[in-house]
Amino acid sequence: xxxxxxxxxxxxxxxxxxxxxxxxxxxxxxxxxxxxxxxxxxxxxxxxxxxxxxxxxxxxxxxxxxxxxxxxxxxxxxxxxxxxxxxxxxxxxxxxxxxxxxxxxxxxxxxxxxxxxxxxxxxxxxxxxxxxxxxxxxxxxxxxxx
Amino acid sequence: xxxxxxxxxxxxxxxxxxxxxxxxxxxxxxxxxxxxxxxxxxxxxxxxxxxxxxxxxxxxxxxxxxxxxxxxxxxxxxxxxxxxxxxxxxxxxxxxxxxxxxxxxxxxxxxxxxxxxxxxxxxxxxxxxxxxxxxxxxxxxxxxxx
Numbered sequence: 013x014x015x016x017x018x019x020x021x022x023x024x025x026x027x028x029x030x031x032x033x034x035x036x037x038x039x040x041x042x043x044x045x046x047x048x049x050x051x052x053x054x055x056x057x058x059x060x061x062x063x064x065x066x067x068x069x070x071x072x073x074x075x076x077x078x079x080x081x082x083x084x085x086x087x088x089x090x091x092x093x094x095x096x097x098x099x100x101x102x103x104x105x106x107x108x109x110x111x112x113x114x115x116x117x118x119x120x121x122x123x124x125x126x127x128x129x130x131x132x133x134x135x136x137x138x139x140x141x142x143x144x145x146x147x148x149x150x151x152x153x154x155x156x157x158x
Numbered sequence: 159x160x161x162x163x164x165x166x167x168x169x170x171x172x173x174x175x176x177x178x179x180x181x182x183x184x185x186x187x188x189x190x191x192x193x194x195x196x197x198x199x200x201x202x203x204x205x206x207x208x209x210x211x212x213x214x215x216x217x218x219x220x221x222x223x224x225x226x227x228x229x230x231x232x233x234x235x236x237x238x239x240x241x242x243x244x245x246x247x248x249x250x251x252x253x254x255x256x257x258x259x260x261x262x263x264x265x266x267x268x269x270x271x272x273x274x275x276x277x278x279x280x281x282x283x284x285x286x287x288x289x290x291x292x293x294x295x296x297x298x299x300x301x302x303x304x
Protein backbone atom coordinates (compact mmCIF):
# COMPACT_ATOMS: atom_id res chain seq x y z
CA UNK A 13 0.00 0.00 0.00
CA UNK A 14 1.32 3.40 -0.97
CA UNK A 15 1.76 5.61 2.06
CA UNK A 16 -0.19 8.85 2.01
CA UNK A 17 1.75 12.05 2.52
CA UNK A 18 0.08 14.78 4.55
CA UNK A 19 1.73 18.14 3.84
CA UNK A 20 0.18 19.75 6.94
CA UNK A 21 -1.15 18.66 10.30
CA UNK A 22 -4.58 19.81 9.13
CA UNK A 23 -4.39 17.43 6.18
CA UNK A 24 -3.63 14.60 8.60
CA UNK A 25 -6.52 15.66 10.82
CA UNK A 26 -8.93 15.80 7.89
CA UNK A 27 -7.89 12.27 6.88
CA UNK A 28 -8.23 11.07 10.49
CA UNK A 29 -11.83 12.23 10.77
CA UNK A 30 -12.75 11.02 7.28
CA UNK A 31 -11.46 7.57 8.21
CA UNK A 32 -13.25 7.71 11.56
CA UNK A 33 -16.59 8.57 9.98
CA UNK A 34 -16.20 5.93 7.25
CA UNK A 35 -14.85 3.25 9.60
CA UNK A 36 -11.90 2.92 7.22
CA UNK A 37 -9.18 1.07 9.12
CA UNK A 38 -6.44 1.42 6.50
CA UNK A 39 -7.23 5.08 6.05
CA UNK A 40 -7.10 5.51 9.82
CA UNK A 41 -3.78 3.77 10.27
CA UNK A 42 -2.27 5.74 7.37
CA UNK A 43 -2.65 8.84 9.53
CA UNK A 44 -0.66 7.50 12.47
CA UNK A 45 3.13 7.73 12.67
CA UNK A 46 4.81 4.40 12.04
CA UNK A 47 8.19 4.69 13.66
CA UNK A 48 7.36 6.82 16.69
CA UNK A 49 5.75 6.34 20.04
CA UNK A 50 2.03 6.71 19.51
CA UNK A 51 -0.63 7.04 22.18
CA UNK A 52 -4.40 6.70 21.89
CA UNK A 53 -7.07 7.16 24.55
CA UNK A 54 -10.63 6.38 23.45
CA UNK A 55 -13.45 7.85 25.58
CA UNK A 56 -13.35 6.06 28.93
CA UNK A 57 -10.74 3.62 27.69
CA UNK A 58 -7.19 2.77 28.70
CA UNK A 59 -4.12 4.46 27.26
CA UNK A 60 -3.05 2.44 24.23
CA UNK A 61 0.50 2.54 22.95
CA UNK A 62 2.09 1.35 19.73
CA UNK A 63 0.76 0.43 16.31
CA UNK A 64 -0.61 -2.97 17.34
CA UNK A 65 -2.78 -1.76 20.23
CA UNK A 66 -3.97 1.28 18.32
CA UNK A 67 -4.86 -0.70 15.18
CA UNK A 68 -6.64 -3.36 17.21
CA UNK A 69 -8.73 -0.75 19.00
CA UNK A 70 -9.87 0.93 15.78
CA UNK A 71 -10.60 -2.44 14.20
CA UNK A 72 -12.96 -3.15 17.09
CA UNK A 73 -14.60 0.27 16.90
CA UNK A 74 -15.03 -0.01 13.14
CA UNK A 75 -16.28 -3.60 13.14
CA UNK A 76 -19.94 -2.55 13.07
CA UNK A 77 -19.41 -0.37 10.01
CA UNK A 78 -20.29 3.29 9.64
CA UNK A 79 -23.42 4.23 11.54
CA UNK A 80 -22.92 7.83 12.59
CA UNK A 81 -22.23 11.14 10.95
CA UNK A 82 -19.42 13.15 12.45
CA UNK A 83 -19.01 16.88 12.63
CA UNK A 84 -15.81 18.36 14.01
CA UNK A 85 -16.13 21.80 15.57
CA UNK A 86 -14.46 24.50 17.65
CA UNK A 87 -10.92 23.64 16.63
CA UNK A 88 -8.06 25.34 18.43
CA UNK A 89 -4.71 24.70 16.74
CA UNK A 90 -1.24 25.33 18.11
CA UNK A 91 1.47 24.70 15.56
CA UNK A 92 5.23 24.42 15.87
CA UNK A 93 7.87 23.37 13.35
CA UNK A 94 7.78 19.70 14.33
CA UNK A 95 4.70 19.33 16.51
CA UNK A 96 1.13 20.55 16.19
CA UNK A 97 -1.61 20.27 18.78
CA UNK A 98 -5.28 20.49 17.83
CA UNK A 99 -8.18 20.53 20.27
CA UNK A 100 -11.60 19.79 18.78
CA UNK A 101 -15.08 18.66 19.59
CA UNK A 102 -16.32 15.53 17.83
CA UNK A 103 -20.10 15.65 17.37
CA UNK A 104 -21.60 12.34 16.32
CA UNK A 105 -25.17 11.98 15.12
CA UNK A 106 -26.75 8.58 14.69
CA UNK A 107 -28.74 8.29 11.48
CA UNK A 108 -32.42 8.27 12.18
CA UNK A 109 -31.98 9.65 15.66
CA UNK A 110 -33.67 12.88 16.64
CA UNK A 111 -32.08 15.88 18.30
CA UNK A 112 -32.04 14.76 21.89
CA UNK A 113 -30.79 11.28 20.97
CA UNK A 114 -27.43 12.61 19.86
CA UNK A 115 -24.57 11.30 21.95
CA UNK A 116 -22.74 13.84 24.08
CA UNK A 117 -19.88 15.52 22.27
CA UNK A 118 -16.37 14.19 22.60
CA UNK A 119 -13.48 16.54 23.32
CA UNK A 120 -10.26 15.44 21.68
CA UNK A 121 -6.65 16.52 21.90
CA UNK A 122 -4.75 15.50 18.78
CA UNK A 123 -0.98 15.80 18.42
CA UNK A 124 0.78 15.62 15.07
CA UNK A 125 4.48 15.20 14.32
CA UNK A 126 6.30 16.26 11.18
CA UNK A 127 8.03 13.08 10.04
CA UNK A 128 10.10 12.25 6.98
CA UNK A 129 6.82 10.99 5.49
CA UNK A 130 4.83 14.16 6.18
CA UNK A 131 2.68 15.03 9.16
CA UNK A 132 1.36 12.10 11.15
CA UNK A 133 -0.73 11.71 14.28
CA UNK A 134 1.13 10.62 17.39
CA UNK A 135 -1.44 11.30 20.15
CA UNK A 136 -5.24 11.10 20.18
CA UNK A 137 -6.86 11.68 23.58
CA UNK A 138 -10.66 11.67 23.50
CA UNK A 139 -13.12 11.90 26.37
CA UNK A 140 -16.82 12.67 26.79
CA UNK A 141 -17.67 16.33 27.33
CA UNK A 142 -20.80 17.77 28.91
CA UNK A 143 -23.59 18.42 26.42
CA UNK A 144 -23.05 22.17 26.77
CA UNK A 145 -19.40 22.51 25.80
CA UNK A 146 -18.97 26.05 26.98
CA UNK A 147 -20.05 29.62 26.45
CA UNK A 148 -19.81 30.63 22.81
CA UNK A 149 -18.65 28.46 19.93
CA UNK A 150 -15.10 29.35 19.16
CA UNK A 151 -13.41 29.34 15.82
CA UNK A 152 -9.94 30.58 16.59
CA UNK A 153 -7.59 30.97 13.65
CA UNK A 154 -4.63 28.59 13.64
CA UNK A 155 -1.76 29.88 15.72
CA UNK A 156 1.71 29.58 14.30
CA UNK A 157 4.80 29.76 16.45
CA UNK A 158 7.10 30.27 13.51
CA UNK B 159 4.45 38.24 42.43
CA UNK B 160 7.69 37.23 40.74
CA UNK B 161 7.09 34.95 37.80
CA UNK B 162 8.74 31.58 37.99
CA UNK B 163 10.94 30.53 35.09
CA UNK B 164 10.85 26.88 34.08
CA UNK B 165 13.94 25.98 32.03
CA UNK B 166 12.37 22.75 30.74
CA UNK B 167 8.91 21.34 30.15
CA UNK B 168 9.66 18.79 32.85
CA UNK B 169 10.28 21.60 35.34
CA UNK B 170 6.89 23.05 34.45
CA UNK B 171 5.26 19.65 34.84
CA UNK B 172 6.87 19.10 38.22
CA UNK B 173 5.57 22.47 39.39
CA UNK B 174 2.13 21.70 37.98
CA UNK B 175 1.78 18.50 39.97
CA UNK B 176 3.28 20.02 43.12
CA UNK B 177 0.70 22.78 42.94
CA UNK B 178 -2.08 20.26 42.21
CA UNK B 179 -1.20 18.12 45.23
CA UNK B 180 -0.85 21.14 47.51
CA UNK B 181 -3.93 22.92 46.18
CA UNK B 182 -1.71 25.94 45.59
CA UNK B 183 -3.62 28.21 43.22
CA UNK B 184 -0.84 30.74 42.65
CA UNK B 185 1.67 27.97 42.09
CA UNK B 186 -0.74 26.37 39.64
CA UNK B 187 -1.38 29.51 37.64
CA UNK B 188 2.37 30.28 37.51
CA UNK B 189 2.73 27.16 35.36
CA UNK B 190 0.23 28.24 32.71
CA UNK B 191 1.16 30.47 29.78
CA UNK B 192 -0.12 34.01 30.18
CA UNK B 193 -0.28 35.41 26.69
CA UNK B 194 -1.28 32.33 24.71
CA UNK B 195 -4.41 30.35 24.10
CA UNK B 196 -4.69 27.87 26.95
CA UNK B 197 -7.06 24.91 27.18
CA UNK B 198 -7.98 22.81 30.20
CA UNK B 199 -10.27 19.78 30.40
CA UNK B 200 -10.84 18.39 33.89
CA UNK B 201 -12.13 14.80 34.13
CA UNK B 202 -15.68 14.79 32.77
CA UNK B 203 -15.73 18.55 32.52
CA UNK B 204 -16.11 21.05 29.71
CA UNK B 205 -13.22 22.46 27.70
CA UNK B 206 -12.10 25.62 29.45
CA UNK B 207 -10.25 28.35 27.61
CA UNK B 208 -8.31 31.37 28.79
CA UNK B 209 -6.77 32.39 32.09
CA UNK B 210 -10.05 33.37 33.76
CA UNK B 211 -11.88 30.09 33.18
CA UNK B 212 -8.82 28.02 34.01
CA UNK B 213 -8.08 29.91 37.23
CA UNK B 214 -11.70 29.76 38.33
CA UNK B 215 -11.80 26.01 37.80
CA UNK B 216 -8.68 25.37 39.85
CA UNK B 217 -9.90 27.71 42.57
CA UNK B 218 -13.02 25.56 42.85
CA UNK B 219 -11.08 22.30 42.86
CA UNK B 220 -8.64 23.63 45.47
CA UNK B 221 -11.30 25.18 47.70
CA UNK B 222 -11.47 22.16 49.99
CA UNK B 223 -7.73 22.21 50.59
CA UNK B 224 -5.29 19.35 50.06
CA UNK B 225 -6.83 15.97 50.86
CA UNK B 226 -5.13 13.52 48.52
CA UNK B 227 -1.61 12.40 47.76
CA UNK B 228 -0.70 12.32 44.11
CA UNK B 229 1.70 10.05 42.31
CA UNK B 230 2.45 10.62 38.64
CA UNK B 231 3.47 7.55 36.66
CA UNK B 232 4.15 6.09 33.23
CA UNK B 233 5.20 9.33 31.60
CA UNK B 234 5.71 9.38 27.87
CA UNK B 235 7.32 12.61 26.68
CA UNK B 236 7.60 13.94 23.14
CA UNK B 237 9.70 17.07 22.92
CA UNK B 238 10.24 19.59 20.16
CA UNK B 239 12.01 22.92 20.14
CA UNK B 240 8.91 24.94 20.98
CA UNK B 241 6.32 22.37 22.07
CA UNK B 242 6.47 19.37 24.36
CA UNK B 243 3.74 16.80 24.93
CA UNK B 244 3.66 14.65 28.05
CA UNK B 245 1.23 11.80 28.69
CA UNK B 246 0.98 10.63 32.29
CA UNK B 247 -1.20 8.82 34.75
CA UNK B 248 -2.25 10.74 37.84
CA UNK B 249 -2.79 8.39 40.78
CA UNK B 250 -4.57 10.00 43.71
CA UNK B 251 -4.83 8.39 47.11
CA UNK B 252 -7.12 9.79 49.76
CA UNK B 253 -5.51 9.89 53.17
CA UNK B 254 -6.94 7.27 55.46
CA UNK B 255 -8.44 5.30 52.58
CA UNK B 256 -7.44 1.71 52.01
CA UNK B 257 -6.31 0.14 48.75
CA UNK B 258 -9.63 -0.43 47.09
CA UNK B 259 -10.86 3.01 48.04
CA UNK B 260 -8.38 4.72 45.75
CA UNK B 261 -10.04 6.63 42.95
CA UNK B 262 -9.47 5.33 39.42
CA UNK B 263 -6.36 6.76 37.81
CA UNK B 264 -6.59 9.80 35.58
CA UNK B 265 -4.86 9.86 32.21
CA UNK B 266 -3.59 13.30 31.27
CA UNK B 267 -2.17 14.84 28.13
CA UNK B 268 -0.12 17.92 28.98
CA UNK B 269 1.26 20.31 26.37
CA UNK B 270 3.99 22.84 27.11
CA UNK B 271 5.16 25.78 25.07
CA UNK B 272 8.56 27.46 25.18
CA UNK B 273 7.73 31.10 25.79
CA UNK B 274 9.90 34.14 26.39
CA UNK B 275 9.37 33.39 30.11
CA UNK B 276 10.45 29.76 29.92
CA UNK B 277 8.33 26.66 29.43
CA UNK B 278 4.66 27.00 30.30
CA UNK B 279 1.64 24.74 30.14
CA UNK B 280 -0.85 25.49 27.37
CA UNK B 281 -3.02 22.34 27.37
CA UNK B 282 -4.11 19.98 30.16
CA UNK B 283 -6.59 17.28 29.12
CA UNK B 284 -7.46 14.85 31.91
CA UNK B 285 -9.98 12.01 31.91
CA UNK B 286 -10.70 8.95 34.03
CA UNK B 287 -8.92 5.77 32.97
CA UNK B 288 -9.90 2.19 33.76
CA UNK B 289 -8.35 0.87 36.97
CA UNK B 290 -6.03 -1.36 34.95
CA UNK B 291 -4.25 1.18 32.80
CA UNK B 292 -2.67 -1.35 30.47
CA UNK B 293 -0.28 -4.24 30.20
CA UNK B 294 3.08 -3.40 31.73
CA UNK B 295 4.00 -0.13 33.39
CA UNK B 296 6.00 1.87 30.94
CA UNK B 297 8.81 4.24 31.71
CA UNK B 298 9.92 5.38 28.29
CA UNK B 299 12.89 7.72 28.18
CA UNK B 300 12.10 11.21 26.96
CA UNK B 301 12.16 11.46 23.21
CA UNK B 302 13.80 14.49 21.67
CA UNK B 303 13.17 15.57 18.13
CA UNK B 304 16.19 17.84 18.00
